[in-house]
Amino acid sequence: MLIVSNWKAYVEDVERAKALFTLAKRLSKKTKHQLVLAPSAPHLGLLAFRNKTKVAFAAQDLSVTLGGAKTGEVSAPTLEGLGVGYTLIGHSERRGMGETDEVVAEKARHALAHGITPILCVGERERDENAAYLATVRTQIRAVFEVLSQKERLMVVVAYEPIWAIGKSAAEALPSSELGEMVLYIRKVIGEFLPGKAPARSKVLYGGSVEPENIRELAAGSGIDGYLVGHASVEPDMYAQMVKAVS
Numbered sequence: 001m002l003i004v005s006n007w008k009a010y011v012e013d014v015e016r017a018k019a020l021f022t023l024a025k026r027l028s029k030k031t032k033h034q035l036v037l038a039p040s041a042p043h044l045g046l047l048a049f050r051n052k053t054k055v056a057f058a059a060q061d062l063s064v065t066l067g068g069a070k071t072g073e074v075s076a077p078t079l080e081g082l083g084v085g086y087t088l089i090g091h092s093e094r095r096g097m098g099e100t101d102e103v104v105a106e107k108a109r110h111a112l113a114h115g116i117t118p119i120l121c122v123g124e125r126e127r128d129e130n131a132a133y134l135a136t137v138r139t140q141i142r143a144v145f146e147v148l149s150q151k152e153r154l155m156v157v158v159a160y161e162p163i164w165a166i167g168k169s170a171a172e173a174l175p176s177s178e179l180g181e182m183v184l185y186i187r188k189v190i191g192e193f194l195p196g197k198a199p200a201r202s203k204v205l206y207g208g209s210v211e212p213e214n215i216r217e218l219a220a221g222s223g224i225d226g227y228l229v230g231h232a233s234v235e236p237d238m239y240a241q242m243v244k245a246v247s
């Protein structure tokens with residue numbers, strides 16, 4: 001499984017970032033799962049450069065530009081040069097600042113063109129009785145898969161993160177019974193773009209209030225391939241407990 005830590009802007013102190021990386025290195029020796037850390041851009045530069053450990057790194061976002069006169073942007077070649085293996089794209093906190101499906105799709109293309117695996121975040125704002133949330137998730141996935149080649153589609157990791165479950169507690173996360181249905185649905189949508197058994201091999205993660213209390217249960221029978229963890233990934237005790245719980 002992939003256990004991706006989304007540090008968001010929680011970690012602002014460089015010593016704290018280093019300590020979390022040290023902990024991840026230690027935990028990575030005792031687990032078969034791939035640990036991935038997504039620090040802020042400056043900390044990513046510091047920690048990921050010449051990283052030779054089992055821990056992998058992700059950017060929290062990347063630019064749609066490939067460089068040039070674009071103040072403040074972090075381009076795919078910049079991340080590639082650092083050896084960054086993954087990038088989140090379309091996180092709801094970025095979409096909330098105006099990022100459209102078209103922009104997210106463009107980011108996926110840039111990442112893949114530079115050997116970086118995009119972790120495409122999708123998820124509805126709320127659940128409704130008419131199941132319109134399924135259409136929301138389908139639209140978000142389609143927008144990206146549509147612009148990719150067959151080979152590129154196989155590379156995309158989809159992280160299902162219902163917005164209503166983000167930043168809460170384990171008790172308020174999606175129950176694992178409902179998660180299983182959603183994972184099937186996501187693979188069905190991916191199946192519109194990939195032939196045969198390929199969608200079964202696509203990686204689907206869950207994010208939204210993953211904590212030590214629910215991490216094991218979320219995987220039981222749901223068919224997920226890992227987690228995208230926010231607040232609990234920056235608390236050393238919680239992080240260690242989560243990795244140990246699934247290892």
Ligand code: PGA
Nearest residue numbers: 166167208209229230231
């Ligand atoms: P959370 O965040 O674990 O704090 O809910 C997850 C995310 O937004 O990626």
